Amino acid sequence: MAFLKIDREARQGYSLIAPPFLYSVLVLAAPLITILIYSFFFYKTGYSSLEPGFTLQNYQELWADPIFRAIMQRSLWVSGLVTVVTVALAFPVAYYVSFVVAPERKALWLFLITIPFWTSYLIRVFLWKVIMEQNGVINSVLVGTGIVENPVTMLRSVGAIVMTLAHAYAPFAILPIFVALEKIDRSLLEAGRDLGESRLMTFWRVTLPLAMPGVIAAVLIVFIPTVGDYVTPELIGGGRIPMVANFIQTQMLGLDNRPLGSAMSVSAMLAVAVVSAIFLILNRKFLKVRQ
Amino acid sequence: MKGGGLLRSYAVLYLLFLYAPIILLPLFAFNSGTIIAFPLRGFTTDWFAQMWGNATLRRALFNSLTIAVSASVLATCLGIFAARASTRFNFPGKGGMMGFIMLPMVLPEIIVAMSLLVVLLGAGIKLSILTVIVGHTLMCMPYAIAVLSTAFSSLDKSLEEAAYDLGETKWSAFRLITLPLVMPGIVSSLLISFTISLDEFIIAFFLAGNEPTLPTYIFSQLRFPKQIPMIMALGTVLVALSIVLLAMGEYFRRRGNARMGSSASGGLL
Amino acid sequence: MIECKDVHKYYGDYHALRGIDLTINAGEFFSLLGPSGCGKTTLLRTIAGFEDISSGAVLIDAKHMENVPANQRPTNMVFQSYAIFPHLTVAQNVAFGLRRDPRSKEEKAKLVDEALTMVGLKGYGARAAHALSGGQRQRVALARALILKPKVLLLDEPLSALDRKMREQMQVELIKLQRQVGITFVLVTHDQEEALVMSDRIAVMFDGQIAQLDGPEALYARPATRRVADFIGVMNFLPATILSEAGGIVTAEVPGLGTVELPERQISRANPDDTAPTIGFRPETMTLVIGGQTHNQPRETEATIDEVVYYGDMTYYDLRLDDGAGGKTKPVRISMRNVFGRDVQEVGTRAKLAWSPGSLVLFR
Incomplete structure (x- = not known):
C-alpha cells in the first residue's frame, strides 16, 4: 500500500517492533554513542583512563600519527582488494547456479556453498595457515614433486590475507548476486538475443546492469566487515600486518587509552562509511549513464 | 548451453576451494603425527580421546552451549516480533528501524565488541557468559529476522483474518494459524542462531572475562603446536555438528514450504 | 439488513x-x-x-x-x-x-x-x-x-x-x-x-x-452516467445538440441519426463527467440490414463498414454513419448474431443500419 496509515495498524506495528528495536538501542546504539562521546574526552592515566570534557586532541593525535594512517590505509586497501577478489570470483558461480543449474538442483548448490561458511571461522582461518605454511600442504606438494627446491614463503603477506578472507566471505558475495540474477526475467535475455545482440553483448547490456543491485550489496557486505577483521591478520599475518581492528584492541585494552581507542573506532567507522558512500555514488552515476 | 561446461568446471573448482580447508580437518584429526604437515603418519583416535579428557575444554563446551542456547532463543523471540512487524504492518519509520536492527550484519564485529566492552566496563558490570549472551543475541538477531521474515512473508495475510472472522480472538488466531505455519521458520532460526553463536569469536573473546568458550579456547591453544592435533579433532566434531544442524534447519525450512504448498527455492539467507 | x-x-x-x-x-x-x-x-x-x-x-x-x-x-x-x-x-x-x-x-x-x-x-x-x-x-x-x-x-x-x-x-x-x-x-x-x-x-x-x-x-x-455506461458492457457515444425541451420530452439533433425525441426516462441528468450532451446506445440494439432482411426498427441510416471482427457466434461491425452533411461520424460498434442466412459482410461495404429511438440514452 502506497499511502501511510497512522492509525491502529501503525500502533500495532510500533508495539511489535518495540522489543527488538529497544534491544538494539540498548545494546548497539548506546555503546556506539558512548564511544563517540569518549572519543572527545581527555586521556588520563589511572583506573578508567577517562577525563570528561571536550577535546579534538584524540583525533588530531590520531590522524597525525603516521602509523595509524598507514594501518588505516592498509586496512582499506586490503579490504578493497578482498572485496574485488571475492566478488569477481563469486560472480561466475552465482551466474552458473542461477542460469545453468537445473531449478530443482539450485537449492542443493546453495546449500553446498553455504556449508563451509557455517563451520568454525577460527579453524578455517587456521587451516589456511596450515595450507600455506613453510612445511604446509602447498609446500609439501611443491617440494615433494620437485617443482621448487626450497619451500615458498606465503604467510605474513597481504596475498595470504586476501586469499583467506576471500574464502571466508564467499557466501556473502554469492548469495546477493544470485538473488539479483534470479530476479531477472529470462524473456528479457531472449529479447536481447532476439534483437540481434550476441550472447556477450546481451550479458553486458542486459544481465550485468540488472545484476548490479546484487553486486553492490555483495561489495558492501564483504567490504564493511572485512575492514574490521581481527582474526585473519592475527593468525595469517602473524601480527606483522596489523589491521585497524588489532590496533584498536591494543589501544583500548593493551595501552588502556580509551579516548584514543574510541577516536580510532569512530575514525574507522567514518572511513568505512565514506568509502561505501563514494562507492554507492559512483555506482549510481555509472548506472545512470548506462541507462 | 554453450559455455556451460567451462562455467561448470569453474564452479566445481570454486567449491573445491571452499571445501579445501574443511577436507584437511579430518585428515589431521585422525593422523598420528604430532606435526600438522604432510605426509600423514598413521591412523589414530588419540586426539579425540585427549579432547574428551580435557577439563578446560569441557568447561568451554558447557559455556558455549549455554551461551548458544540462550542467545538463539532470545534472538528468535525478538526476531519474531521484528519479522511480524516488518511483514505485516506499515508504519512511518519502519525502514529505518528495521535497518538499524539489521545493522550488526554488516558492522565490523570488533567495533560492536569494543563499544559494548567499554560500556560494560564503564557501568561496572562484571564480564561473564551473561555479557556474551547479550552480545550474541544482538549479532544473531539479524540472521534470525532474515529467516523468520521469509517464513512470515510467505504467509497469506487473510489466513489470520479468516480465523478472526470465524470467531477466534487475535491471539488465538495467531496461535492456531500463524504459529504452526511459521514453526519451521522458527526452528531454522533457532538452529542458525545457535550455529552462529557457537562459532562466534570476537565478542566472546572480549566480553567473556575469564570464562572460556569453544572459539576462545581454540584461539588460545593455536599458539601451542602440541595442542594442534587435538584442536583438529575438536574442529572435526564442530564441523560435523554444524552440518547436522544446518541440514536439520534446511529440512525444516523445506517442510515449511511443502506445508504451504509452495516450491522450495532459495537458500538459508 | x-x-x-x-x-x-x-x-x-x-x-x-x-x-x-x-x-x-x-x-x-x-x-x-x-x-x-x-x-x-x-x-x-x-x-x-x-x-x-x-x-x-x-x-x-x-x-x-x-x-x-x-x-x-x-x-x-x-x-x-x-x-x-x-x-x-x-x-x-x-x-x-x-x-x-x-x-x-x-x-x-x-x-x-x-x-x-x-x-x-x-x-x-x-x-x-x-x-x-x-x-x-x-x-x-x-x-x-x-x-x-x-x-x-x-x-x-x-x-x-x-x-x-x-x-x-x-x-x-x-x-x-x-x-x-x-x-x-x-x-x-x-x-x-x-x-x-x-x-x-x-x-x-x-x-x-x-x-x-x-x-x-x-x-x-439506463446507466446514470457515461462512466457507468462505459464500465458496464460496451456503449457507443455520439455528440448531440439539444434543440428544444417541452413537457419532459427533449428533442435533440445527432449527426448520423438525425433528429430524435427522447422522453424523460431515457435521459440521464446526473452526468458530472461530461458537460456536452451525448447520445449513447448499446451495440446489440441496432441492426445491420443484410441482404434485404426484414426488421422491425422504425428508423434507418446509411453507413459504411469500417472494420469487421468475427467472434464465432457474433460479428462486431464498426460503422461510420453518414452524418447528413456529406461527412461521416466516428466509428460506432454494432453486434450481430451469426444466424443462418446472414453472411458476414466485408470491410468497405455500404450498408443500412436500422434502429429505434427508444434504445437511445441521452447524457446531459
Whole structure:
C-alpha cells in the first residue's frame, strides 16, 4: 500500500517492533554513542583512563600519527582488494547456479556453498595457515614433486590475507548476486538475443546492469566487515600486518587509552562509511549513464 | 548451453576451494603425527580421546552451549516480533528501524565488541557468559529476522483474518494459524542462531572475562603446536555438528514450504 | 439488513470512502462493482469489521457495529485468496469456526458433512487442504463460512482466481446456493458480467463513491452516467445538440441519426463527467440490414463498414454513419448474431443500419 496509515495498524506495528528495536538501542546504539562521546574526552592515566570534557586532541593525535594512517590505509586497501577478489570470483558461480543449474538442483548448490561458511571461522582461518605454511600442504606438494627446491614463503603477506578472507566471505558475495540474477526475467535475455545482440553483448547490456543491485550489496557486505577483521591478520599475518581492528584492541585494552581507542573506532567507522558512500555514488552515476 | 561446461568446471573448482580447508580437518584429526604437515603418519583416535579428557575444554563446551542456547532463543523471540512487524504492518519509520536492527550484519564485529566492552566496563558490570549472551543475541538477531521474515512473508495475510472472522480472538488466531505455519521458520532460526553463536569469536573473546568458550579456547591453544592435533579433532566434531544442524534447519525450512504448498527455492539467507 | 450511513474512510490523507449511503435488504444478492482502487473492497471490509471507519455508521440488523469487532459480527467472509488453512484438513477447515461451539463432536461432524455436501464436496473431509484445486478451495471457503449460519456472507472477488469455464460454473452455483440458504450475499467484483449475472442489485463504485445503485437491467439499459455506461458492457457515444425541451420530452439533433425525441426516462441528468450532451446506445440494439432482411426498427441510416471482427457466434461491425452533411461520424460498434442466412459482410461495404429511438440514452 502506497499511502501511510497512522492509525491502529501503525500502533500495532510500533508495539511489535518495540522489543527488538529497544534491544538494539540498548545494546548497539548506546555503546556506539558512548564511544563517540569518549572519543572527545581527555586521556588520563589511572583506573578508567577517562577525563570528561571536550577535546579534538584524540583525533588530531590520531590522524597525525603516521602509523595509524598507514594501518588505516592498509586496512582499506586490503579490504578493497578482498572485496574485488571475492566478488569477481563469486560472480561466475552465482551466474552458473542461477542460469545453468537445473531449478530443482539450485537449492542443493546453495546449500553446498553455504556449508563451509557455517563451520568454525577460527579453524578455517587456521587451516589456511596450515595450507600455506613453510612445511604446509602447498609446500609439501611443491617440494615433494620437485617443482621448487626450497619451500615458498606465503604467510605474513597481504596475498595470504586476501586469499583467506576471500574464502571466508564467499557466501556473502554469492548469495546477493544470485538473488539479483534470479530476479531477472529470462524473456528479457531472449529479447536481447532476439534483437540481434550476441550472447556477450546481451550479458553486458542486459544481465550485468540488472545484476548490479546484487553486486553492490555483495561489495558492501564483504567490504564493511572485512575492514574490521581481527582474526585473519592475527593468525595469517602473524601480527606483522596489523589491521585497524588489532590496533584498536591494543589501544583500548593493551595501552588502556580509551579516548584514543574510541577516536580510532569512530575514525574507522567514518572511513568505512565514506568509502561505501563514494562507492554507492559512483555506482549510481555509472548506472545512470548506462541507462 | 554453450559455455556451460567451462562455467561448470569453474564452479566445481570454486567449491573445491571452499571445501579445501574443511577436507584437511579430518585428515589431521585422525593422523598420528604430532606435526600438522604432510605426509600423514598413521591412523589414530588419540586426539579425540585427549579432547574428551580435557577439563578446560569441557568447561568451554558447557559455556558455549549455554551461551548458544540462550542467545538463539532470545534472538528468535525478538526476531519474531521484528519479522511480524516488518511483514505485516506499515508504519512511518519502519525502514529505518528495521535497518538499524539489521545493522550488526554488516558492522565490523570488533567495533560492536569494543563499544559494548567499554560500556560494560564503564557501568561496572562484571564480564561473564551473561555479557556474551547479550552480545550474541544482538549479532544473531539479524540472521534470525532474515529467516523468520521469509517464513512470515510467505504467509497469506487473510489466513489470520479468516480465523478472526470465524470467531477466534487475535491471539488465538495467531496461535492456531500463524504459529504452526511459521514453526519451521522458527526452528531454522533457532538452529542458525545457535550455529552462529557457537562459532562466534570476537565478542566472546572480549566480553567473556575469564570464562572460556569453544572459539576462545581454540584461539588460545593455536599458539601451542602440541595442542594442534587435538584442536583438529575438536574442529572435526564442530564441523560435523554444524552440518547436522544446518541440514536439520534446511529440512525444516523445506517442510515449511511443502506445508504451504509452495516450491522450495532459495537458500538459508 | 445492512445500512451504511455517510461512511467515510481515510488512510492518512487518502480518502478511500467518500460518504457511502447504502441499504442492503435481507436475502438479497448484492454486488459492489467497480474498477480496482474504487473502494469496493474497503467497503466490504468495513462491513466485515476488518477496517475502522473514519466517520458515519454501519448497522447490521439495525444494530450499530461501531464497537463490534469482526469476530463478533454476524458476517462471514470468503476471501479473494480463499485463505484456506494449509496445515489443516478440509474437515478441520470447515469446522474451524465451531471450535468454541458447545455442541458435541458428533453433532459438529454432522454439520461439517452437511456443509460439505451443500457445496458439492461430500467425502472430501479427510483431504489435506493445500492439495485442493482452486475451485475446490473456493467451495471449502464457502462451506467454512456458511456452517456458522451468518446473517450476511461477504465475498471478496471470489471467482477472480478461477479460469473462465470454472468461473461461469461457479456463478450459477453461487446463485443456487444463495437461494438455498436464503441469507444475504454481498459480493465484491470488478467483472461487470459477473455482477450482472448474479446480482439482485448492484452498486457501481468509482473513487470511493457510489455512482449508481440499481438492478442489473436498469443498470444496463439506463446507466446514470457515461462512466457507468462505459464500465458496464460496451456503449457507443455520439455528440448531440439539444434543440428544444417541452413537457419532459427533449428533442435533440445527432449527426448520423438525425433528429430524435427522447422522453424523460431515457435521459440521464446526473452526468458530472461530461458537460456536452451525448447520445449513447448499446451495440446489440441496432441492426445491420443484410441482404434485404426484414426488421422491425422504425428508423434507418446509411453507413459504411469500417472494420469487421468475427467472434464465432457474433460479428462486431464498426460503422461510420453518414452524418447528413456529406461527412461521416466516428466509428460506432454494432453486434450481430451469426444466424443462418446472414453472411458476414466485408470491410468497405455500404450498408443500412436500422434502429429505434427508444434504445437511445441521452447524457446531459
